[in-house]
Amino acid sequence: MKRARIAWAGAVHDAIERDGQLELLTPAFKGRRLSFDEVVWLPPLAPVARARTVLALGLNYADHAKELAFKPPTEPLAFAKGEASLIGHRAFTVRPAGVQFMHYECELAVVIGRTARRVRRSDAPDFIAGYTVANDYAIRDYLENWYRPNLRVKNRDSCTPLGPWLVDAADVPDPMNLALSTTVNGRVTQSGNTRDMVFDVATLIEYFTSFMTLHPGDLILTGTPDGVVDCQPGDVVVTAIEGIGELHNTITTPA
Structure with missing residues (x-):
């Protein structure tokens, strides 16, 4: 559903x-x-719950790590995001004045369905409510380095469109074999598949819950494949994941 x-x-x-x-x-x-x-x-999180914790992955696709001239990480490279960054389908994302490079990131987002603590990898699917599409914009100008994304890169208001659908986990038989793609103004600029993640969904749930509790509605954004390009005001960006949906977003200037 x-x-x-x-x-x-x-x-x-x-x-x-x-x-x-x-x-x-x-x-x-x-x-x-x-x-x-x-x-x-x-953002399609209720009636599951609102997002208390939003966890995001860096360099979780080997091709994207290569694109940025880094080796894939040997442990999940994660950072937290604020709830205020989340907006819905067909909403507008602000490109700050004066920045030189702002790019999309098409990501499979995992929505936690019940309280999860010390979850074994084999049991991880039982804790997933469903999946949605995230577009986790990044502003390279503000990046301190790829292994320590700072707050201004990933926690800006309106920088993480989410949706349009929350697809029940039962309707996604294999989340680790889904095609991802991004178009900018109708031109394909990114394509990949979730099977190329360095750390799969179940591994991420086991990893995070080994040291923290996840609650219903919490989100895990699982990273993006290679193919990111700079986006300008007026650009219409569509991030799509097979079987999950197409998330539309438009870049705008500050008010």
């Missing part, structure tokens, strides 16, 4: 995809259907 979180008629609603439309789950409007263009899309 594909689940969504949207704003419509002055309220926030949970919805599901039904025959190419959004079917509302809100009791007062239950069963009402809307077109995709009638609503404002929000």
Whole structure:
């Protein structure tokens, strides 16, 4: 099932995809259907829960590490992100004035479904609510070095579009064999497959929960393959993952 979180008629609603439309789950409007263009899309985390913790991976694809002239890490290279960075499908991401290089990162996002602590790799799938698409923009100008991303690179408001759907884990039989792609203004600029991750989803859950507790709604952004390019105001960026969805985002200038 594909689940969504949207704003419509002055309220926030949970919805599901039904025959190419959004079917509302809100009791007062239950069963009402809307077109995709009638609503404002929000990060699709509820009714699972809001994101308390957002964990992201650097250099988790060997080809991307090579693209940046680094060896793949021998231990997950992770950093935390703030919830304020998350926005929804069809939203706008601000490119700060004066920066020289800002690029997208198409990533499979894992949504935790129940409290997870000291989870064994073999049990990791039992703790996943579902998957969505993330576009984790990075601003290279602010990077101190690739092994220590600083706050300004990855924690800017509006820098992490998420969605449009939360796809139930049961509907993704093999998350480690999904094609990823990015287009900028309709031109393909990135392609890859989740099977090329250095650390797969189950390994990441085992690793993180060995020293911290993950809660329902928490997110793991699993990294991006090679092929990143600079994005300018006005560019329309579509990050897509096979079976999960196509996430649309437009770059804009500061207000």
